[in-house]
Amino acid sequence: MQSQLRSINLTELETLLKSWSFPTYRARQILNWLHQKHITEFGEMKNLPKKLLGKLSESSLVSVLKLRETPKSNDQSSQKYLFETQDGHFLESVLIVQGGRNTVCVSTQLGCKMKCSFCASGMGKFVRNLTAGEIIEQVSRVARTLSPLEVGNGRDRSLQAITNVVFMGMGEPLDNYDATLRAIKILMADWGFGLGGRRITVSTCGIIPKIEQFVKDVDGRVRLSISLHSSQQTVRNELVPINKRYNLDDLMSALEQLYRKLKREITFEYTLIQGMNNSPEAASGLARLANRIHAKVNIIPYNPVREADYQSPTPAQVKTFCALLEKKGVRVTVRQTAGRDINAACGQLRLDREPIRGTSGPKLICSIKFNLPPIP
Ligand code: SF4
Structure with a gap:
């Protein structure tokens, strides 16, 4: 099963890259694409070698929503x-x-x-x-x-x-x-x-x-x-x-x-x-x-x-x-x-x-419970 790349932390990603014989500095590059540039496809990670992108896309997903x-x-x-x-x-x-x-x-x-x-x-x-x-x-x-x-x-x-x-x-x-x-x-x-x-x-x-x-x-x-x-x-x-x-x-x-x-x-x-x-x-x-x-x-x-x-x-x-x-x-x-x-x-x-307590209709749709979140 493919893992969700956004769930992974720096140490876990470095360990994964090492196991694939890629340098660990690539981990920060990947996480930067995910959490700073908010990419949704592997193809958007422009500074990574094709081989690494191939490995990543075989084993994980960038976007699940x-x-x-x-x-x-x-x-x-x-x-x-x-x-x-x-x-x-x-x-x-x-x-x-x-x-x-x-x-x-x-x-x-x-x-x-x-x-x-x-x-x-x-x-x-x-x-x-x-x-x-x-x-x-x-x-x-x-x-x-x-x-x-x-x-x-x-x-x-x-x-x-x-x-x-x-x-x-x-x-x-x-x-x-x-x-x-x-x-x-x-x-x-x-x-x-x-x-x-x-x-x-x-x-x-x-x-x-x-x-x-x-x-x-x-x-x-x-x-x-x-x-x-x-x-x-x-x-x-x-x-x-x-x-x-x-x-x-x-x-x-x-x-x-x-x-x-x-x-x-x-x-x-x-x-x-x-x-x-x-x-x-x-x-x-x-x-x-x-x-x-x-x-x-x-x-x-x-x-x-x-x-x-x-x-x-x-x-x-x-x-x-x-x-x-x-x-x-x-x-x-x-x-x-x-x-x-x-x-x-x-x-x-x-x-x-959706009908709240019924069984028909679309599947569950989220609700936001309050008027506005507190903004400190
Ligand atoms: S107020 Fe919060 S904890 Fe209570 S039912 Fe709604 S989402 Fe759940």
Whole structure:
């Protein structure tokens, strides 16, 4: 079976080249074509000997995703990338252009086992984990469309267009731990994308042992975002069912231990749902939790999903809730809805494409769960 070249790290590639009797310096050249110039075919690697290209193409694949659609929002601030995998499933990535930053929101799984009640990703069938190569390719393919590769024109063709990557698309990144970690290491490596950890955010619903392991494995350098959504056990049990296994008290104790080891602040994601978690008591509870670990709070006004029976808050309700938090000393941002017209925002594209709990219709299509990823 052919391996995915984008999943491979520098040491593994050097070992492979040595075993083929090619000089190891070729490894950095190959990785530069993949992660800086974002090529999609072996033929684009212009400075490699034909014999090496032949060996590589026999044993590996450069590209495993087919780009199917790229709808843009009317205001041009976000663009959705719908990809088809080799086994015929669909996933989405989103590009958000805002404040001089080009942020790519990537998916890590086809479906999600966590079944958060307000999230379209959790409503469909879980299919499988994405590979590190499939995660990385999402970033490369988006980058490629930002700065089209002009092969052979003699200019410096390094692409630095992607400034931030957020793991907030379909799937729970820490439930696909190895591939997520491998992808992050490739994003951060000097032979990879060369992105600093502060430009990478991983969002998790709170799998405590995996969070602890992750902070250790990335040496606290990557931004952590916790999908909190409620400060009350019973409400969180409904919104984020993993809370029944890793409850709020335990999560907060773990975060208290961890936040000093983190080199970045923690963010709480809080989807604000009318009548569910927007009361003054809910605001006080949230402020108490945030202040325990100096977390920033990202308020995400709920974006309706047809199959979920929740209500969006009004702008006035959002304002009131934020004011209550601020009064208690919490730093708050409100994520503006972007790309609603292309369903780039919040898990709705999938709902437009497939019957969620039925068996007919197209295969799974990813959804992006929130309005906009947090842009640090
Ligand atoms: S919010 Fe995240 S963890 Fe929960 S179902 Fe959606 S994708 Fe999965």
